[in-house]
Amino acid sequence: MSAERYLGTPAVDIPADGTPTGAVPAHLPGRLAICLWDFSWYTRAGAGEPYADLDGAMAETVDRGYNAIRICAAPLLVAGGLGLDALARDLTVEGLGSAPGGGYYGQRTRWYDAPGGYRIDVRSRLFELLEAARRHGVVVILASWEYQQSPAFAADDRWFRAIDAIPLGERFAVLAAAFDRLLTDIAAEGLAQTIAFTELHNEVDFSILPTVQEGGEEAIAWLRERHPEQLITASYGKPPHLAMHGLSSSLGVAQFHVYSYGVLDALQRRIDIRSEGTAGFPNEQLRALLQDGAPSVAEYGRPAAWKLEATVVTDQMIYGYDWIDADAWDAWLYDHYGEHREVMLREIESRVVAVAEWARWRGVPAVVGEGWVGYTPRNGSFEEGPVGRALAEHGIRVALDHGVWGVVTCSNAAPHHPMWRDADWQRRMTRLILGGV
Template sequence: MSEPGTRYLGTPLAGVPDAAPTGPVPAHLPGRLAICLWDFSWYTRAGAGEPFEDLDRAMAETVERGYDAVRICAAPLLVAGGPELGLDALARDLEIEGLGATPVGGYYGERTRWYDAPGGYRLDVRSRLFELVDAAKRHGVVVVLASWEYQQSPAFAADPAWFRAIDAVPVDERHRVLAEAFDRLLTDLEAAGLADAIAFTELHNEVDFSILPPIEQDGEAAIRWLGARHPGQLVTASYGKPPHLAMHRVSPALGVAQFHVYSYGVLDALQRRIDIRSEGTEGFPNAELRTLLRADAPSFAEYGRPAHWKLEATVITDQMLYGYDWIDPAKWDAWLVAHLDPYREVMLREVESRVVAIAEWARWRAVPAVVGEGWVGYTPRDGRFEETGFGLELAEHGIRTALAHGVWGVVACSNAAPHHPMWADVAWQRRMTALITEGPDA
């Protein structure tokens, strides 16, 4: 019976946030991961004068900003695909071309984030991968190994052989081929004394947004097989948009709950208005997009499109390339700022609720949780909406929520890496990485 004057209002199911780790991690790994998203750019932006020309320098700059983890496309199918794929010679001498030259001068993707790769050089990707992991170990950094190969990596090569080889693998065999390639790669890294520099291995990046079957179709078996082959390693896959409203559908095979948290909000409203992410739209670009283009923008027809196989090898479209290459970033940012207010609270709540859903699922499964990408979404390279003002507020809110709920690893921002303009904001990155690795009182 309750005390006089009190009311019993029930017991909240969720209770208070639990900052204890959602799941155990190997003892040799950091207690928190402040993740820098190097993705595939460590080999697609490695030409003279580019951010990854000198891997040791790039790693030192990463540590200077407080990161203790980098997440990369390890290109396992290229560098360790074995006789089934027959890419060993190409891996030792890969010509990076980017998306190719345009009819109006310059190259496709020139002002498109992640695709602004001019190419024009050759490199031994396999040797460079081992150089990267070795540099990470020397600098006290751990590496998240993933693959973007069924999403975009081969599109940057001059030779379509890489894409053709992996595209020839039957869809229902692709998880197996990825697992076997990672098995070879991890075995060689272990032999080189570099196993303790690996944070964990993802069978593939964003399995829900890649040219792969659902993870439940043989992907679970591939993850478990790879984990059994390397019992000292954490093995998983990542989701670009996990089912936050139905997390019970997520595969129980994941050894790490590595999910991505983007809240497009006002950005999605703009993208829909200008129809920038579609393909084959009649009358593209529409009137709304034309008002946001640079004064010197060519017509869509004049700009053309990359080689057909390159578009087959990636998830972006010719309309996206044209739009992001020729958008006026000041006009883009101004539209987002002017229309933000109705979306502000929704975006903050969406990031918070998604991070909590991820963390609680991980705690239920007793595995470490990681937010490997976030927070607003895909913007033009020279836009600054995510890198200033509300964008930074949203990122910090996501990071603090993650830490309050025991998430092991958090990206400061997907755009905070050597190949993005945001790299210049050293102070903000140091503040966020200290928050992640040292706690809120740092």
Template sequence: MTERYLGTPAMPAPDGRMTGPVPAHLPDRLAICLWDFSWYTRAGAGEPFADVDRAMRETAERGFNAVRICAAPLLVAGGLGLDGLAADLEIDGLGAAPTGGRYGQRTRWYDASGGYRLDVRARLFELLAAARRHGVVVVLASWEYQQSPAFAADPRWFEAIDAVPLERRYDALADAFGRLLDDVRAAGLIEVVAFTELHNEVDFSILPPVEQGGVAAMERLRARHPDQLVTVSYGKPPHLAMHRLSPELGVAQSHVYSYGVLDALQQRIDIRAEGTEGFPNADLRALLRPDAPTVAEYGRPADWKLRATVVTDQMVYGYDWIDPVAWDAWLDAHVDRYREVMLREIESRVVAVAEWARWRGIPAVIGEGWVGYTPRDGGFEEGHVGLAMAEHGIRTAVAHGVWGVVPCSNAAPHHPMWATHGDWMRRMNALATEEGTR
């Protein structure tokens, strides 16, 4: 028997050391819980964030040492004349539906009932203080040009930020975060901040490309707070052309969703589009609950709320009235065709982000992932297939020196799996934080 020469591997063995340095006072590894904007949109009596200290304690008990939030900087520190609104913001969700209930009532993230008022700025500092008490650090971001203002009863927040010219929006975010970080520092809470994102998913938000103002804005914020890591995040990192990313990113914060079978279903039922003639089609109608109203009967959220968010009226109707059992059954029946490709996609994207970060000498973070956006009561991602994909992503991230990672985007107080998957979260967070070194 002779040995055959089959070539030299193009990639070396995974390097578990950190892709780039982080400030010494921050954790070696971050297990991130995605609180997003829900810490103020789901804060009514009896809701998951009514008591922010309790929510932080429960988060720490599940092994998380970081939370990632929309800090609403344009609202609380934007200099846009919104101070009074920030101190007394009425939360409304997407509004009441004419057939009863609320728009978004069975979606993830949009199932906010509202009906209460909140001092968002005061609650933000309460959150930071609670994080310090429980040994948790906080990633400050903004979802304001993606959806946050849609949950307010008053359109003034959206109208004020929408009036900012497109080319000035990164500057507005940098100035707002600069003032907010000034105040966080003055309150003695600056060491609680893990890093600051000018905005969440800049590629999926009402913002220009980062090269058109975002790079300069990051530089200005970093000059104002030189001890802070400053970046933006990407909803879909350009994993096939990572050289296009700006070298000014202080953290390679990217989201890795592998839709696969989920995308096949979404395209089949045309649920994420808008203005489709004949919606809902026959495939979607076959998956709806028996009590689903017609589209005409259900109506749609107020126009300004839809303009303030990236979700569509078809998504709201579809996710509100889908039968989650039928939804999950379709995914389970078809996933075998997509499983290996989804696993490979997760791995390849994580590796691409990590290796780019190592080349740039900055920390890498996977701040969201792994399958995608599903109805609130759907259990596919919480089932054995979704959990296996999540663990594969986490193990890949750790093996390649990623600083921070989520167990999955649904592992947070405002999602059903918070009550059912505590042990799994603890295991995944231990995996994310106990392996590897700086």
């Protein structure tokens, strides 16, 4: 009997299947090109900031071809029943606070570069955002980042202390109750069809929450029963790609994030930038990448202790990203990318396929709501450059080949990131996602 295959080729292959992994409500788009507005729509909304004019930001988003945005709807603040109603109507946004010698903590740290200094009615502004989305033909993915970082941007700790006081095992139930109130109010305003789907929380595996199996399943089922017209789920920052069978069957959307750190992880480990409390920080390797004239850790200090409690980002990250020489950072990544290129490409592909096939097995729509390389300093341009864009396009094409419903162009492609200026690339990717190529 002759051999049917070459040694080393798989006995079972997973063919690309571009048909949808699961059905979506008829009123929603057949594909979602997602722009990650996250919590920045209210933390970067001061005069002259990217979200000061919500309608203008929405128009720019549509101009780049997006038909979906993903946001922190701050449900515990605006609808949590936690005695925060007055704060939700008049929240003072401070960011991480003023730093010694001028400037503010997080000033060159992506997502944390919020100078603050203004007050905002978060609840009213949320409904303004939904109205703007409807006018522009955009659907909105609702999530919460509240157990990951959102309250850290407030000027005082009331929001954080209120949600932190909720026992760990009750947090999913409280989130579901908050979203129930919020979705009810959204429906009363005639905006229910603007919602693409609702996530109890962003990246449950990287937040101050128990596992979904510890209360999340019941909360998702309860919220789905209360709002049967809505898709309800939770999202994962790093789904268990090698053991997807362990995921909860309660997830109504397979919303997973696909980051392939590769060379970035090699650099982060080398300079020990993601840890906290490391003796002798910064090490020699990090010092070699800092800007000339960077203050010492002692001179720079750190944000208020409660702010660091309220976020998963460490003081070492804030110091390092605020004072890194972005050109030196990028140069190191480019110099070493070749050692990681094939693994990063394969990792993106294998993770996207794992997510899509799990979703197809469960009969639910798949979404890649964040990706593709990882967390970089605000002024670093590796992910925005030719290498990062090629990795993103690879992930997008694999996702489309395997029937993924919604996909982000890049986590860094949003009004509050420097990559926003590369409108042409975003238009090309959104046309690809929406089938206009």
